[in-house]
Amino acid sequence: MADLPLPPHVAEAPPAAEAPQVRAPEAPKPIISAALTDANIQVKSNFRGARIVLYGAVFDAAARPSDVVVLVRGPEQPVRITRKIQVAGLWINSRPVVFRGAPGFYRAASNRPLADIANFGTLRRLGAGIDHLTFAAPAEQRVETRYGVRDVVVNQLGADYYDWKSAVVRLKEAAGLYREDEHGVRFVDRGLFRAEIALPAGAPTGVYRADIILFQNGKPVAQRTRTLTVQKVGAERALYVLAHDRPWSYGLASMAFALAVGWAASAAFRRD
Amino acid sequence: MDIYLPIAEVAVNAPLIVALGALVGFISGMFGIGGGFLMTPLLVFFGVPAPVAVGSMANHVAASSMSSVIAYSRRRAVDLRMGAVLATGGVIGAYAGVEIFRLLRLLGQADLVVSVSYLVFLSVIGGLMLTESLGAILRRRRGEPQPPHRDRRPVWLYGLPLKMRFPRSRLYISVIPPLLLGAFVGMLSAIMGVGGGFILVPAMVYLLRMPAGMVVGTSLLQIIITTALTGVLQAGRNQTVDIVLATLLLVGGVMGAQLGARASARFRAEELRAILALIVLLVGLRMGLGLFFRPEEPFILMSGMGG
Incomplete structure (x- = not known):
């Protein structure tokens, strides 16, 4: 996630250039902190209810209204997907398409619907929400010269590309691997919040990354990143x-x- | 009580799978078939990925056939020599089948070939068996004499070289037809996740003209050898054998098979064939129907082999 707009420790050391954007210079910039109850989650094969539990706090002297979004991403897995097409009256599988860059597990937990917290562009930049995941099918794209114009990106899937991409998300959602939980973050006390993320049986093993982002007035103002490991045992x-x-x-x-x-x-x- | 299948990577209801094993085992013991043609579609229906169902079935079919073949061999109803010839063909066919299945999975067309194979083979075999057995039942009901047993064997059985004596079956025929039959069934076993009894048994009766008493025991022997090899190859090449799944099915399957073998003594041969024909036909049509209807979800994630 090199494209995140805010480095993890921006809250402690805000660059001077951003200071005027945060409204009142008299109030110190808010800080978010978070901790996992267990950074090494062992999933038993016959388990019921393995979960990631995360606690955190918002420190803001000005007590501005705050929203917290927790994004948990599992290790990247290539996705191989096919589509049923009708050939001579029979429904058969098309050529499979491989998407890369999709997380094997994705949860966007927040204290209220993401669309109410920030606008489309902000969510897209952060990859917050299943509609804003960025992954692509590199094998379907090629750069070529067309009509004398160089470096034109051509996608072999053409106009159907969006259908394929949204099918990946839809099927992963159906498998319980991708989800948005608009009540996944709960403020348990003033400034103190708790997020609980359930892991389904099919959740991949490996290193997960949890980004905890504090929003104020529709803008991400502070962020923390935690990593955890999911192992299957038994x-x-x-x-x-x-x-x-x-x-x-x-x-x-x-x-x-x-x-x-x-x-x-x-x-x-x-x-x- | 859900149990997690480590290779299939899905959780299934354990008692349900054991019951499924018992039901299919009963049918298997009753008709002297592996029952894979019935079990594989049922497993897919209950959410087991098709490649894993096909791979694990080999283990289940081998084990349930093992438990019945011993009963048949005690009754001296196994032609070991014919079984060995069939199995030689079966070994070649199984190897080819596993490689073909691997290629089909890479191409993403495994589903299609499995569905079409079920539709074609089961409908044809089921249809033929049903016609034949209903004819026999009707003739007996009307008190008509059964058509004289045609002992004239097809010319091509005798015209081919490499003749071999099969004293148990009272046959002196070329080894080429049984070898080819074995190879064909071995290949189907790898592609469809079946033992192949539903093709082997009629082919032994109608093509090789083996005595009815020898057919079932001998076909079971061929099925054990072929599926044992298929099971190891599927595990080695495709990593699709789920031993937990196979064991669950076995627990029910072996008990069902024993009961089925005993129940079969109470029915006439043509009645058994008619019932089996109906089951075969229904499964074939059910598996093939999906090819003709617009799927609700046109996109399918393909498990494994993600790269």
Whole structure:
């Protein structure tokens, strides 16, 4: 997220140039701070309700009305998506398209609807909200020279590109991986807030990044970033690792086990 | 009670999957088939990704066939030599099938080929079996004599070289037809996640003219060998074998298979064939129907192989 408008510690050391934008010079710039209750989340395979819990506080001497947005992003995963197309009366899969840059998990938690907190442009710049995620299908784009104009970006998906992109978001949303939660951040006391983010079974493992952003008057005025690690543990995880790291041993062992069960069952049910 | 399937990466209801295994096991034991053609679509229906359903079915089919083949071999109803010839073909076919399936997944067309295979093979086989068995039932009801057992075997069975004696089946035929049959069924086993009994059994009866008593036990032997190989290849090449899923199915499946094998003794052969034909036909049509209707959600995320 190099394109974030505010570096993480802008709240402590505001650049002089921005000072006039924050209305009253007499009030010190607000500060947001946040902490995760657990930065290393272990997800058991048979779990119910693994969650990221985050506490934070807004320090603002002027007590201006504040909104807090928490953006949690999982590690980036390429997305392979296909579309059913009708060919000779049959509905079949089209050529798959690969999107890159999409987070494997995304939550935008806030204390009220994002659209009420800031305007479209601000949300887009911050990537706040599932409509503002930036990812692309690089393999579908190429730069070429057309009509003598150099470096024209041509997208092979043409006008359907937006449909494909929104389908990625829609399907990830249906899988519980992308969500906006407009009540995900709750102020529990004056300036003190709590955010709780549930992890679904399909949440990817790896390093997650949580951006906690303080909005005042529709503008992001302070930000904190926290990272956390999501690990899957337990017997099922061990099986998954084994099946992918040593597939042949796993396959042989599974088959030997299955045949042994079949044999044992026939012995158990033998009537004579 | 939900249980998480580590390879499929979905949570399923464990008792439901065990019950599914028992139901399919019952049908499998009753008709002497693996039951994969029924189980794979059911698993997909309950949310297991199709490649994982296909891969894990190999383990389940191998195990349930194992439990029934022992019962058949005790009754001396297995032609080991024919089984070995069929299985040799099956091994070649299974290897080719796993590679084809891998390629299809890369192209994103695995779903299509699976649906079309189900539609074509199950409808044709189910239709043929239904016609034949209903004819036999009607003739018996009307008290007409069954058509004389045609012992004239097709010329091509005798015209081919590499003849081999199969004393148990009282056959002296070329090994080429059983080899090809085995290879074809092996390939289907890898692509459709089935044992292939639904093709193997009729083909052994009508094409190879094996004695009815030998067919089921021998086909089970071929299915075990082919699916055992398919299961290992699917795990090794495609990482799509979910042992937790296969085990759940097995628990129900082996019990169902034993009960089914006993129940089969109470029905006449042609009645069994008619029931099986109906099941086969229905599954084939159900799997194929999706090809003709506009899908509600036109886009599909493809699991795994994201790069």
